Amino acid sequence: MSVPASFRPFLFALGTVLMLALLAFSAQRMDLGRISTSAANILTGQSDNRPAIADQFWPLQLETREEWTARSADTANLPAFTHIETQIVQERQLDPETLRTVTANVHRTSLVHPFGYALDVAAKMLESIEIAIWGTLLAVCLGLPLALLRASAIGLPAPIRSASRMICAALRAVPELLVALILVAAIGFGPPAGILALGFHAAGFLGRFFADAMEDADQKPVGALRATGAGRLVTFAMAIVPQVRGPFASSTLYILDRNVRMAAVIGIVGAGGIGQELKGRIDMYDYGHVTTIVIAIFIVVLALDEIAVRLRRHT
């Protein structure tokens, strides 16, 4: 269908107006106005109908406390790096005589681990990293055969190759979070669900990346190797493998990087690691703890980025 050239600016203007009208309609539905009012509330500390939470995120929670009674242990023999602290806290109590609640000042002694919670978070973070590493291993173990099945250098029949391509696309299409949600329901809370969810999703990516790397490889040496009379597998090993080793390593690194970030997220649906802790703390309104966790995730992702950049230089 061709439109006269003189007509085109009019159509363009009409299209723009229609698009703006649609956006305005959608903005109403999305309640976009609240973004600006919420931002103003958080910044000014005022709120119309809910407490401002900005203040509660600070200071970040690093310590853990446990109740200390004289019985608990010998005061002279405290665990390393801990100290005893006595605080006066106001507590509401029931006066047994008047049967009224009264506010009383209570001395509470507790054993303080100054970096107790930071260590807890580190342990959970390590769990997330372990989930990511196992997930990446699983993804390589599934993705490599999938890529080999569809590689033209191996030359399997077309139905097998397109089946492999479809499996990769299907694995990529389902987000980790959904897979994790279903797996948590199926096999329970904890790392196994996370490992499987990350592994399956990333296998779809690696299957694709590995296959692309093999297709992008220079095919001239393949012809030269075949001309010596070498079989398909030996030709593949000598002409393709040296070419794809670098791309394979860097896409695996990318997937590991991505999996560490995703491992933190899928914990939210109960698949283990730091995400599970994060979700628990948000649900308990422990926003100081949340800040600690977010900073921990931030540090790990930054460090990982740096490591990945350095490793890629070698591949």
Next chain:
Amino acid sequence: MCQASGVLSLDAVSFSLAEGSFCALQGASGAGKSTLLSLLGGQITPTQGRVFIDGHLLNPNTLARLRPQIGQVYQDHRLVRQASVLANIAAGLAPTLPLWRALTQSFPAPVKARAARLLEALGLEPTLLLRPASTLSGGQAQRVGIARALMAKPRLVLADEPVASLDPQTARLTLSVLADFAREHHATVICALHQPELVATFATHTLNLDQGRLVSTASHAGIMAA
């Protein structure tokens, strides 16, 4: 011992060469030199005509069996840039290598020794063996390609302008390696070659192609003896 005849891009090309001969293929660009070499190497199948190697008809059925007998040198080298020079030369022996050796690129000592000897004969340092092929200059890559072709001691060597990126002195050295190989192993070398003075020095035979037709053949057995 080689016969070829064909049509289309090559027409009325018919010749035979005895073992031990060094045949220079001459002709302008587009005359069909590369096509003839691809035909002899089995990369393309003639629509008409036949190729015999050692009395065996070259066709898609016999190709797999005959391939190890044919060493090929390509104009564009066709090396695996990311692999070591040793791996590239050892690739000439690929049909005899087990898969694990091909995968791990670990080659037996005799293979390494032979690769080193070939490199040395071609005027390259054997220390080059451990370098990745991507670090080679054009002339070095070309000689590595020649070493790969000679590795399996083929009966027939097909070389498409093997001295194109070499200086005159190195070109002389390289061609003498090919000529010595033909004499010592009773192999046949067919070599697309432009430089008349090199043809005069090394070739026992010449084939002149023009627009896909064989216009003249000559035998200069006397030159080699001199």
